Amino acid sequence: MxxxxxxxxxxxxxxxxxxxxxxxxxxxxxxxxxxxxxxxPSFKAMENPLPVAARSIPIEGAAYIPGQGAPVNPVKSDPTSVERGRVLYSVTCIQCHGAKADGNGIIGGALVFQPANLTGDVVQNKPDGSLFLTISNGIQGTGGQIHMPALNENLTVRDRWDLVNYIRTLKAAAAPTPTPQP
Ligand code: HEC
Structure with a gap:
């Protein structure tokens, strides 16, 4: 070669x-x-996330424990909380429940189920915990259709209690002016 x-x-x-x-x-x-x-252990994009480990709790503490009834409001209704609630309301709820919280928001009328009047007795007579659960889990119709969306993923636990404290102030605003004493 x-x-x-x-x-x-x-x-x-x-x-x-x-x-x-x-x-x-x-x-x-x-x-x-x-x-x-x-x-x-890892999961790739678009794969289902791993289930939460048994006995783990969220870092903010449990928002409520299912099956134990409505939770008690841990957030004091001070001006800061109410103001936070007012701002959150104008971002998350106003489109359905309306600027006056009477259920006449701009898209409220287009919904099959009229949003609740938050100033009225039906809502105001419910305990804080009940309102908290409604905001967290939404309201589902018997046929599985969604009346009000669950907002627990959009709002922190604190946010939801601030909203409850804000809703409470709406009752006073809507109450009829008391008749002056003679
Ligand atoms: C997509 C529209 C929509 C949005 C957004 C929305 N709601 Fe609602 N909400 C509804 C409807 C519709 C109902 C009435 C459902 C029914 O009567 O079955 C309702 C009912 C309620 C009730 C009454 C529950 C009861 O027990 O009577 C409360 C309280 C409430 N909403 C609070 C809120 C708050 C606070 C927010 C914002 C954080 C919010 N909602 C955002 C549509 C909405």
């Missing part, structure tokens, strides 16, 4: 090797390399 013939063989061999390696480097042939990041 002449020097040039040997050179051609060596180059051909090197090219073949490079070609085979390229197959792997461009993931044409995929190898699951062992890497430490992958040796752990």
């Amino acid at each position: 002449s020097f040039y013939q040997r050179l051609v063989v060596v180059i051909a061999f090197a090219a073949l090797l490079l070609g085979v390696l390229t197959l792997f480097s461009y993931d044409i042939v995929k190898i699951d390399w062992i890497s430490f990041m992958e040796i752990q």
Whole structure:
């Protein structure tokens, strides 16, 4: 074999090797390399998240314990809480329940179920915990249709109690002016 013939063989061999390696480097042939990041329980995008570990609790503490009745309002109704509630109301509730909270929001009329009048006795006579659960879980019709959406994923626990404290102030606003004493 002449020097040039040997050179051609060596180059051909090197090219073949490079070609085979390229197959792997461009993931044409995929190898699951062992890497430490992958040796752990993880889920890829769009996969269902792992279930919450047994006996774990949310960092804010349990909002309420199902089956134990309505929770008690832990947030004092001070001006800060009411103001936070007012702002949250104007972002999350006003479209349905209306600027006067009477259930006549701009999209309220388009709904099959008229949003509740939050100033009225029906709502105001319910305990704080009941309103909290309504905001958290929404209201579902018997056929599974949604009357009011569950807002627990949009609002923190504190947010929801602030809203309850705000709703309480609406009763006073809507109450008829007392007849002056003679
Ligand atoms: C998509 C529209 C919509 C939004 C947004 C909405 N609600 Fe409602 N809400 C309704 C409807 C409709 C009802 C009445 C459902 C029924 O009577 O079955 C209702 C009922 C209620 C009730 C009455 C529950 C009862 O027990 O009588 C409360 C309290 C309430 N909403 C509070 C809120 C608060 C606070 C927010 C904002 C955080 C909010 N809602 C956002 C549509 C909405």
